[in-house]
Amino acid sequence: MIAIGSGRPFHVAVITPERKVYEGEATFAVVPAWDGEIGILHDHAPLLALLGSGTLRLETSKNGTLRFRVSGGFVQVVENEVAVLSEEATEV
Amino acid sequence: MQKARLVRRRIRAVRKTRDITHTMEMVAASKLRRAQERVVAARPYAAKLAEVMARLFTPELAERYPILRQPVRPRRAAVLLLTSNRGLAGAFNANLIREAQAAMAEHRAAGVETELHVAGRKGVAAFRFRRIPLALARSDIGDRPALADARSLADPLMLRFETGELDAVDVVFAHFKSPVSTPAVRMRILPVTPAREKGVGRAIHYLFEPSADEILARVVPLYVRNTIYRALVENAASEQGARRTAMKNATDNAEDMIERLTRTLNKARQAEITQQLAEIVGGAEALKG
Structure with missing residues (x-):
């Protein structure tokens, strides 16, 4: 497998109103934004983006690739903290 | 006799209520x-x-x-x-x-x-x-x-x-x-x-x-x-x-009530016994002539 980016991890939380669906480290995240996918690596610039419907993909060193179905909401990136907030997010 | 029985019945009822409120x-x-x-x-x-x-x-x-x-x-x-x-x-x-x-x-x-x-x-x-x-x-x-x-x-x-x-x-x-x-x-x-965020940093x-x-x-x-x-x-x-x-308050109240009723019951029973003793003694005295 070709490693994407520097392989340095950042923190990711996938949160719904009811609970935290996922919290942990990832080395690469692909977020289904409103107008297309956004890739996030370590040291991404601060970002606030609306989400569309689609699959959120996380590459982690511990658990391999994780996928979540999300619909609506937004993603916030600040200083290697990625928060994905969506009313619907389920792991697939 | 009559009174003690009534009190016993009441204690039973309160105890049942207590059990229900305790379960709740x-x-x-x-x-x-x-x-x-x-x-x-x-x-x-x-x-x-x-x-x-x-x-x-x-x-x-x-x-x-x-x-x-x-x-x-x-x-x-x-x-x-x-x-x-x-x-x-x-x-x-x-x-x-x-x-x-x-x-x-x-x-x-x-x-x-x-x-x-x-x-x-x-x-x-x-x-x-x-x-x-x-x-x-x-x-x-x-x-x-x-x-x-x-x-x-x-x-x-x-x-x-x-x-x-x-x-x-x-x-x-x-x-x-x-x-x-x-x-x-x-x-x-x-x-x-x-709500304005407290301590908004830079x-x-x-x-x-x-x-x-x-x-x-x-x-x-x-x-x-x-x-x-x-x-x-x-x-x-x-x-x-x-x-x-x-429900905790109700249970506690029921406990108190049971305690009070038990005391009333004991008093009534005691009074009954005293009464009976008095009757026996009275009867024996009468027989002596």
């Missing part, structure tokens, strides 16, 4: 634990949402999006009251109903036409009994409110706020401070005024996708829905807390 206390305690977990689990989302709202919100945007409008002179308001479906929770529902009526009275005193929306069988019944008309009466939200319940309450209100039909929406629910402190509170959910220069105001317009409905969701979850936990306290 235990059930409420176990439901409370789970409801409390849901309150805690709802916090991360709410905290993030509030943070983002506080960052994006500027009063100037109010004119561009109907969901953000800030009516200067409100003409029509709605009060959304959340109550429980079940009773035997002390003054839980009574406090909520009183708070809702205070909210309505205030609106009306200010010349604002006010409609009342009620969720929960207890609230619905109370207002039906008083013949106060309800704009909405629902009793289908259970012990474990879901986001879908919040959505079904929030979305029609938001729509009517956007079209200008409503100028203000308050929600009345029991704030879950702790299992023994669940005061009825009133919260303004529309128009939206996010401004972060975000990349916005799409623009900041478009994000805000989309985040506000999430915020309103989540506020109602949290009110529902807190209300559910508060209900169980109030019920546990009420």
